[in-house]
Amino acid sequence: MTSDIPSEEPKRNLKKDLPLTLGISALYLIISYFLVGYKTDQLVLIGIFNALYYLSAITRKFIIGFSIFIVYWIIYDYMKAFPNYNYNPVHIADLYHFEKSVFGIEQGKLMLTPNEYWLLHTNAFLDVLTGFFYLMWIPVPLAFAAYLFFTNKKHFLYFLLTFVWANLLGFVVYYLYPAAPPWYVQQHGFDFIAGTPGNTAGLARFDHFFNIELFKSIYAKGSNVFAAMPSLHSAYPLIVVYYAFKGKFKKANIFFVMVMVGIWFAAVYTSHHYLADVLAGITTALVGIFSFNWLKERKPLANFIERMLKLIS
Template sequence: MNEGLSLPRKAINIKDVLIITGISIGYILLSIWLVGFKSDQLVLVGIFNSLYYLSNITRKFILGFSIFIVYWILFDYMKAFPNYQFNEVHIQSLYELEKKLFGIDFNQLKLTPNEYWKLNSNAFLDVLTGFFYLMWVPVPLAFATYLFFRNKRQFIYFSLTFVWVNLLGFVVYYVFPAAPPWYVQEHGFDFIAKTPGNTAGLIRFDHFFNTTLFQGIYSKGSNVFAAMPSLHSSYPVIVLFYGLRSKLGAVNIFFFIVMIGIWFAAVYTSHHYVLDVLAGITCAVTGIFSFSKLIQLKQIERFCEAFIKKIS
């Protein structure tokens, strides 16, 4: 169904300006208090305000994508509340379980899949997995943009499902803090609080292209000990599900390939265990199923209808 972009019923008034300004200032102040000042915060506020005031279409667009902005803010604020302060971090137990379930015999040793691929990496896979890992942001956002212009209802459902799956994943992060494979490779089984992020196997992509792309990304990580579930592995599942619902045909083949590629890249680059990937898939399936039940609630249904009306 193609839902057009009708003009808003009324122009921006002083109340709208005060609300947007108040939210912008409040966000900056709260961010400074929780995680300290970063230029990214000003960029986010600048983009939101620019698109909100630029035109009718851009206003509706940024209001729709505010769902993703809320997710990003919550993810950023996790830095203020490290999950290792609330529960024990699982390091050795997760490593040993991974080796027991998915261990690979190599040169008379039993290795985890991460260890095996670290010893058997090659330039082709380094580049391929790097490109796949870069897709976890642009593919969902590009698909969301397509839905925004083609089907507002599916856009809202997709966006809310995306955030809902993340919230479920965040809960697991705090209930079950887990170290990624690269942590064991770098630090062994000892817990070291405030360990900085690490590009792990993705550093080979950076070296191949003589760039610091992934180094820049992972230097801003919210929490090293949030490896399970792999939400990187959750996102392409959500995209493929809504792609199939939208009957996108051959595009869904691309979504499927990206999904498999991200799953493999997560393990190949030592950012996640196979167990983390499986947990991410489970989180996505659980989120998709539970959201389909949530939207049957009157309150959620009314919220969705109001949101659709707001951005239509």
């Protein structure tokens, strides 16, 4: 499968692009410094962007296409500067009791949330399996997007734009309905503690099994603890599965479905999300997919997609 847009690119004077790319890079560093402070990740990001932009024609097209994802990542990072709990009350006890009343599991004389049930029934096999599934929530969508870039550029853009659009919808819910994850209740009860740092929760057992600090380092960079509803970890693999089935990937679809279900289970098993969060994430993905399919037929977005296709083809 290939894009309908011709792949020829007219020769261009890249020296003329240098002030623009360096200017954007500098502006990004300045804004980042004032909003979230300096981090080496920022230099790595602009280093990768500029290197790929000037390395060759194909890498330039590649990074221009992936700039859609870069914009999402920057927005996610900047959320640290605007904690959602400053705008609406955080839901802790009410969400916990809702989870228990709807999805509760009887254990003797007790009624447990699914997270509490699995906390009592952990084992090394599930600790390792769920850890590997949770590691796939970004690499699988990125690898899938890279494959689409080389095989079907229109679907590549559709996939990335749907991915970002679903995230933006999820971010809106984060601010309208700040919510604490299950591990927060397990560690802090129902009291709200502003500025609570990220936590590996059940994924710490994966780190302990391999004697590493992989997930500890990942969750130390989290943007907001009180952003459990919806679970966007649960939304991402569903978007991959949707576009994989549209592309008729056959055997690869089995892998994508396994990853999707595995991430859904891991979210609950590791106490990072309630089952209600997972279902909200699935709903967010579905709303994102169907609303994007409607939006891409409207002139403003259709024109943007056509312009992007010309840039990356």
